[in-house]
Amino acid sequence: MSLLLGAEQLHLQYPNRVVLDSVTLGIFEGDRIGIVGRNGDGKSSLIRLLFGELEPYSGRVTPRNGVRMGLLSQSDSLDENQTVRHEIVGDAPEHEWASDPKIRDIIQGLLSDIPFERSIGALSGGQRRRVALAQLLVGDWDVIGLDEPTNHLDLEGIHWLARHIKGRWGAGQGAFIVITHDRWFLDEVCTSTWEVHDGIVEPFEGGYAAYVLQRVERDRIAAATEQKRQNLARKELAWLRRGAPARTSKPRFRIEAANALIADVPEVRNPLELKRLATARLGKDVVDLIDVGVSYGDTTIFSDVTWRIAPGERTGILGANGAGKSTLLGLIAGTLEPTEGRVKRGKTVQVAVLDQQFRELEEIADDRVRDVLARTKTTFTIDGKDFTPAKLLERLGFAKDHLSTRVGDLSGGQRRRLQLLLVLLSEPNVLILDEPTNDVDTDMLTALEDMLDSWPGTLIVVSHDRYLLERVSDQQYAVIGGTLRHLPGGVDEYLQRRAQEEHERAGAGAGSAKSDASSASSSGLSGAQLRAIQKEASAIERRIDKLRSQIENIHAELAAHDPSDFEGLTVLGQKVREREDEIAECEERWLEILEQIDEA
Structure with missing residues (x-):
């Protein structure tokens, strides 16, 4: 591999x-x-520093001659008086850029909901970022x-974006470097990981899952003093290793030692115990949406x-921007009343x-963090252990010296930590x-996921x-087409449904509507076969x-059962799992039938 960009002895410091500190690295x-x-x-x-937007205190960055480098920083240089079209394709005539499949794909992937003639100044922050x-x-x-x-x-x-990056260059060509908190994206597109900490840049082989494996092994070998951080990494490692096999098939280093680390780590969550505790706190009824409509x-x-929400239910909600997810949350939280149903x-x-x-x-922007915590409850129990609010905040990565900072002076990440803690303490x-x-x-x-694992x-x-x-969730629903749909297949099923919708919209109007009989015939289903699968559905x-x-x-039964009868609870839990498995099988077959009916 040839070097595209080299950095030698980079040193950057601020007054405080x-x-x-003396970072040397290369991009190949x-x-x-x-x-x-x-x-x-x-x-x-x-x-x-690497892309020339910032000058180092000392050291240098040297790109190879002729290397073309482009950076998306956290601020942009878009002209507010220009249109979206001009900022994307300049003054090029439409037949030129519209005939380029790469440009068409980018516009469709990022800007399908933004009018091409709209001025930059009229865009929202999110739209501007996508442009x-x-x-x-x-x-x-x-690069x-x-x-x-x-x-x-x-x-x-x-x-x-992940698909675009993976297909943008051929094997061994081009280079890509990304900062993101999206760990799925890191695992999907990255083949190496750089961790920036304590003034250094430490390289790891592989994506996020590989990075976690190596970091835990590094901490074990070095007998790291940050026991709290190691325990969190071990718990996340257990999640990764028990998840999809693809997550850990990429690393090419030896993982036997890492496997030994998690040999005695329990399941990330004990769903039976959490449901029992949730039922005790909530009772049988939580929130029921019954024939609800909002207009x-x-x-x-x-x-x-x-949607009847059960005690202890852990649900992820999916949906495109503007699909109605916030409206759904408002109904559940009680900040919004339905126009239909109850x-x-x-x-x-x-x-x-x-x-x-x-x-x-x-309202507390002028208060110091320490004073805010002093007004909350004195202890909070997690996994059977009592924590003070200050210890909890520290567990969420909040430094002790920030406790005397005014709330209004905190960074976005620090405010998010404090916000989460105050919500949990309520x-x-x-x-x-x-x-x-x-x-x-x-x-x-x-740290957030670790706390939620034991939240009942x-x-x-x-x-x-x-x-x-x-x-953090055990099931997923999607807001699609003005309704709420359960997704037995999770995120993958949601993406398939959305892709199918896009395909159907693209094909709409391509020809005149056909009769039911001719449609059934073209799909290979007779009228009798179509009625049979509808009956099965x-x-x-x-x-x-x-x-x-x-x-x-x-x-x-679980809610009323003797909590000390573990054998009985286990039997009941097994019955639940058996029925959930059967539901998953039924829903999978139902989706297959639905596809056949749609094709008919």
Whole structure:
């Protein structure tokens, strides 16, 4: 591999601290590098140094002659008086850029909902960010740098970007370096990882999963004194190793020692125990949405939505931007009333929302963090251990010397930590997380997931972070087409459904509508066969309803069961799992039938 860019003895410091100290590294042809590290440790400073946006205190960065380098930084240079079209394709005539498949794909992947003739000044912050990303990607570069590119992208946009990066260059060509907290994206596109910490840049082979494996092994060999951080990494490692095999098939280093580390690590969560505790705190009834609809004038957001949320349920909500996820959360939280149907809440339900804003911190902006914590409860129990609020904040990665800082002076990541802690200390039994990954680094996300593992309540998460969704939730639903759909196949099923919708929209109007008979004939199904599979679908739906009813009855038995009778609880838990497995099989067959009917 030939060197594209070299950095020698980079030193960067500010009056109060050293950011990078004598860092030497290189970017080679074929590199796909992810940069991780705590907020404030110098990730953005490093990438700006490498791309010439920032001058080092000492040392130098030397690109190879003729190397073309493009960077998406956290600010852009878009002209507010120009149109989206001009910023993406300049003055090129339409037949030129429209005939380029790469440009068409970028526009479709990032800008399909943004009018091409709209001025930059009229765009929202998220739209402007996507235009800046598209502007970079249409260029021809040998090295691309991206600083938090997944911010303001929905799940489909993130998957599109991963596919684009993986197919942008041939094997061993070009180079890519990215800063992101999206761990799925890091695993999907990166073949090496740089951790920025304590003034150095430490390289690791592989994506995020490989990085976690090696970091745990590094800490074991070095007998790291940061026991707290190692324990979190070990727990996350257990999750990764017990997840999809693809997560750990990429690393080419020896992992026997890492496997030994997690040999005695229990399951990430004990779902049976958490459901039992949740039922004790909540009772049988939590929040039921019954035939709910929400409309604003002639615009319908939802219609005929029924969802009975169970105690201890851990649900991830998927949906495109503007699909109605925030409306759904408002119905659950009680901040929004439906225009149709009704919302029924249990008497003991206490809902808390961690939203994308920091409204609850605005009133205490002038208070010091220490004083805020002094007004909360004195202890909080996690995994049977009592923690003071200050210890909990430290567990979330908050430095002790920041306890005397005024709330209004905290960084975005620090405010997110404090916001989460105050929400947990309010002791809700229904917790809603609305895009909790904003302003959060990967270490903070790991700490957040660790705390949620032992949180005994109903959890509802809305996020475009696939890793977080799959890590903390046990099931996923999607807001699609004004309704709420269960996704037995999780995120992959959601992406397939969305891709199918796009395909159907693209094909709409291509020809005149055909009769049912001719459609059945063209799909290879006779009228009798079509009626048969429709009948089977109805039977499956009845069977699923029956199984769900049985599960509700078993949950009621669990709530009333003697908690010391572990054998009896285990038997009941097994019955629940058997029925859930059968439901999954039924739903899979139901989806197959649905596809056949749609094709007919």
